[in-house]
Amino acid sequence: MPEVGQAVGVRELTLAQAINEALAEEMRRDPRVFIIGEDVAEAGTPFKVLKGLVEEFGPERVIDSPISEAGITGIGLGAAMTGMHPVVDIMFGDFLTLAMDQLVNQAAKVHYMSGGKLKAPMVIRTTLGATRRSAAQHSQSLHAWLSHVPGLKVALPATPYDAKGLLKTAIRDENPVVFFEDKLMYQQKGPVPVEEYTLPFGVADIKRQGSDITLVATSSMVYVALEAAELLAEDAISAEVIDPRTTFPLDKATLIASAKKTSRALVIDEGYERYGVTAEIASVIAEGAFYSLDAPVKRMGAMDVPIPFSPALEDLTVATPHTVAAAARALCGKA
Amino acid sequence: MAESDLKPAVHEAPELADVGIEQWLQMYQQMFRIRSFEEQVNQLYLTAKMPGLAHLYIGQEAVAVGVCEALRRDDYITSTHRGHGHCIAKGASTDRMYAELLGKAPGYCGGKGGSMHIADQETGNLGANAIVGGSAGIATGAALSAKLRGSNQVVACFFGEGALGQGLLYEVMNMASLWRLPVLYVCENNLYNEYTRYQETTAGTLADRPQAFGVLTERVDGQDVRQVYAAAGRLVARARRGEGPAFLLCDTYRFLGHHVGDIDRTYYRSREEEQTWRAEKDPLKLMASWLLDGGQADQTILAQIETDVRGEIGSAVQFALAAPYPDQREVDQQVYA
Numbered sequence: 323m324p325e326v327g328q329a330v331g332v333r334e335l336t337l338a339q340a341i342n343e344a345l346a347e348e349m350r351r352d353p354r355v356f357i358i359g360e361d362v363a364e365a366g367t368p369f370k371v372l373k374g375l376v377e378e379f380g381p382e383r384v385i386d387s388p389i390s391e392a393g394i395t396g397i398g399l400g401a402a403m404t405g406m407h408p409v410v411d412i413m414f415g416d417f418l419t420l421a422m423d424q425l426v427n428q429a430a431k432v433h434y435m436s437g438g439k440l441k442a443p444m445v446i447r448t449t450l451g452a453t454r455r456s457a458a459q460h461s462q463s464l465h466a467w468l469s470h471v472p473g474l475k476v477a478l479p480a481t482p483y484d485a486k487g488l489l490k491t492a493i494r495d496e497n498p499v500v501f502f503e504d505k506l507m508y509q510q511k512g513p514v515p516v517e518e519y520t521l522p523f524g525v526a527d528i529k530r531q532g533s534d535i536t537l538v539a540t541s542s543m544v545y546v547a548l549e550a551a552e553l554l555a556e557d558a559i560s561a562e563v564i565d566p567r568t569t570f571p572l573d574k575a576t577l578i579a580s581a582k583k584t585s586r587a588l589v590i591d592e593g594y595e596r597y598g599v600t601a602e603i604a605s606v607i608a609e610g611a612f613y614s615l616d617a618p619v620k621r622m623g624a625m626d627v628p629i630p631f632s633p634a635l636e637d638l639t640v641a642t643p644h645t646v647a648a649a650a651r652a653l654c655g656k657a
Numbered sequence: 658m659a660e661s662d663l664k665p666a667v668h669e670a671p672e673l674a675d676v677g678i679e680q681w682l683q684m685y686q687q688m689f690r691i692r693s694f695e696e697q698v699n700q701l702y703l704t705a706k707m708p709g710l711a712h713l714y715i716g717q718e719a720v721a722v723g724v725c726e727a728l729r730r731d732d733y734i735t736s737t738h739r740g741h742g743h744c745i746a747k748g749a750s751t752d753r754m755y756a757e758l759l760g761k762a763p764g765y766c767g768g769k770g771g772s773m774h775i776a777d778q779e780t781g782n783l784g785a786n787a788i789v790g791g792s793a794g795i796a797t798g799a800a801l802s803a804k805l806r807g808s809n810q811v812v813a814c815f816f817g818e819g820a821l822g823q824g825l826l827y828e829v830m831n832m833a834s835l836w837r838l839p840v841l842y843v844c845e846n847n848l849y850n851e852y853t854r855y856q857e858t859t860a861g862t863l864a865d866r867p868q869a870f871g872v873l874t875e876r877v878d879g880q881d882v883r884q885v886y887a888a889a890g891r892l893v894a895r896a897r898r899g900e901g902p903a904f905l906l907c908d909t910y911r912f913l914g915h916h917v918g919d920i921d922r923t924y925y926r927s928r929e930e931e932q933t934w935r936a937e938k939d940p941l942k943l944m945a946s947w948l949l950d951g952g953q954a955d956q957t958i959l960a961q962i963e964t965d966v967r968g969e970i971g972s973a974v975q976f977a978l979a980a981p982y983p984d985q986r987e988v989d990q991q992v993y994a
Contacts, residue, residue, distance in 0.1 A: 392794065394832075397798035400735075402798070404799045404803070424791075433993070435776070439765075439778045440778060440784065496993075496994035
C-alpha cells in the first residue's frame with residue numbers, strides 16, 4: 323500500500339466513492355470537465371458510481387445520453403478537440419466494440435495526424451471483469467485492445483486510493499485515456515487521504531514485497547494475487563505482488579527489476595489470455611530479466627472462451643487464489 | 658438530378674440582395690482556386706510526384722464555397738476524404754496543402770496526415786477524415802462544446818451521400834436535435850458511393866432520414882453557389898441563434914473518378930452523363946454566366962482572377978516540390994500530446 327503522511331487524515335472509501343470524489347473534485351477545479359453517458363445523471367449509472375454529481379453540477383455537465391456508444395464517444399472527441407475535457411461513460415467494457423472507430427481511428431490518431439496541432443484530452447470510463455453472472459456480452463475485459471493502439475493510454479486501478487489518484491491524472495491528461503474499473507470492486511474499501519493528490523501514469527505499485535516469485539497482477543487480479551501470496555506464505559514461498567496500474571504507459575523497469583530479484587514471474591490478468599496483456603508483460607520480463615530467470619515466465623489470463631453464464635462454468639474462466647498459488651508453486655519447483 | 662421528395666429550394670431576394678459584387682467575386686475566386694488546385698493534384702499524380710492517391714473535388718466546388726462563405730473564421734468545419742475543397746474554402750493556404758500532399762515538412766500536418774487528413778486549427782478546420790461519416794461525431798461534439806462554452810460558434814459537417822450508410826451519423830443527429838446543437842450537416846450527393854450509384858445503396862429518400870429526427874432539412878442545387886450560400890447562410894444564422902441543427906442536401910456531381918486513379922468509369926456511369934453535367938452544370942461556368950449576363954462583372958475581371966490564381970497555384974506547387982521531407986526523428990513524435 324502506498325504511504326500516506328501521518329499528519330493527513332485518511333478515510334475508508336469504497337472504490338465507487340473514490341471515483342465519484344475524483345470526478346467531483348476535477349469538475350469543481352476545471353469548468354471544462356463534463357460527463358456524458360447513458361444513465362449518468364439522476365440514475366448515477368447502474369453501479370451508482372456517479373450518485374449526487376448531477377445535483378451538484380447540473381444536467382449541462384452531467385449529460386444523460388441516448389444508448390449510442392459510438393455517438394457519445396465521437397461527441398466527446400469533438401468537444402475535447404475544441405476546448406473541453408469530457409469524461410465519457412461506457413457502461414460496460416463490452417460496449418467498447420461499438421465505439422471502436424471513434425477511439426481507434428479518430429481519438430487515438432488526431433494528435434499525430436494533425437502534426438501535433440489538435441489534441442483529444444478525454445477520458446473514457448468503462449468497466450471490466452467477469453464472475454458477476456452477466457454472461458458473454460457483459461463480462462469481458464477488453465483493455466488489451468486499447469493498450470495495443472498508439473495514441474491511447476490505459477489505466478486499470480485496483481484500489482480506491484489508486485482509482486482516485488489515477489482518475490484525476492487521467493482527467494488532466496492531454497490525451498485520450500481509457501479507464502477500466504472492475505464492476506465487482508466498486509464496493510471494495512480502502513484508505514484514501516482527505517487531502518488532494520494525484521498518481522502518475524506509468525508507475526507500478528508494489529502491493530506486497532517478496533523474494534521468491536513475482537506475481538504481476540492487474541485490476542481485480544491484484545486481490546487474487548494478494549490472496550495467493552498468503553497461501554504461498556503458508557508453504558514458505560515469498561511472493562512479491564506488483565500492480566502496473568497502467569498498461570500504457572507501462573512501467574517496464576519495476577517489473578523487470580522485481581523479476582531479476584525473485585528470478586520467477588507469473589502474470590495474471592482478467593483479459594483473454596490469447597494475445598493479451600499477459601503476453602505483453604511476460605515478453606517484457608522475458609526480454610528484460612532473461613539471464614536472471616530460473617523458470618519460464620508464466621501467464622494466466624481469462625480462459626479463451628466467451629464468458630459463460632452458469633456460475634459452475636463462469637468461475638472456471640478466471641484465475642483464483644488457488645489456481646494462481648498452484649501455478650506459482652510449480653514455477654518454484656514445489657508443486 | 659438526385660431524387661428526393663424534397664424539392665430544391667430557390668432563394669431570391671432578400672437573402673441574396675445584400676451580397677455585394679466583391680463577395681460574389683470572392684466566391685468565384687475560391688471556386689476557381691479549388692478547381693486549379695485539384696487539376697494540379699491530378700498532374701502531380703500523373704507525373705508520379707505525389708505518393709499515394711487523392712480524391713478530387715472537381716465539380717463540387719460550389720458546395721464547399723457556398724457553405725464556408727456563410728461561416729465565420731472561428732466557426733468549425735469537419736471534412737472528408739474528398740476534402741481539399743473544404744480546406745481551401747475555409748481559408749487554408751495552397752502551398753502548405755500541396756506540401757502535405759507530398760508528405761513534406763512544411764505541410765499542414767508536417768507530412769504526417771496527407772491528402773485525407775489535413776487539419777488547420779487556425780481556420781477552424783478540425784480535419785479531413787478517411788472514414789466515411791467518421792467526422793460526424795467530432796462535428797457534433799464541437800457543436801456541443803460551442804454550446805457549453807457559450808462561444809456562439811457554428812459547425813459545418815461535410816459528408817457525401819455515402820455517409821448515410823453509417824450508423825454514427827444517425828446517433829449524433831439524434832443528439833444534435835435533442836439538444837439543439839449549432840451544427841449544419843452538409844450532405845453532398847454526388848450520386849456515387851465510390852463506384853456504386855447511390856440508389857442501389859439507399860432505401861427511401863435521402864431527405865427523409867434527417868427529418869425523422871426532427872432536423873430541419875433543405876435541398877439545394879449544389880452547382881449554384883448562390884443557392885448554396887443563401888441556404889447555408891440562413892441555416893447557419895438559425896443555428897447561431899440557438900434554434901438547432903439543420904441538414905443541407907446539395908445535389909452535385911463528381912466530375913472525375915472516386916480518386917485520381919479511377920480513370921475508366923464506364924462500368925458504373927456513362928460518358929454521356931459526365932459530359933452533360935460538365936456542359937450544363939459546371940459551377941464555375943454557371944457563376945461566370947450569372948456574373949457576366951447580369952453585367953456585374955466583365956470578362957477582364959474574371960480573367961484577372963484566373964490569372965492570379967493560376968500564378969499562386971504554380972508557385973504553391975513549386976514550393977511543395979522544393980520543400981524538404983520531415984526529419985526521420987519525427988516518426989515517433991506527437992504520438993502523445
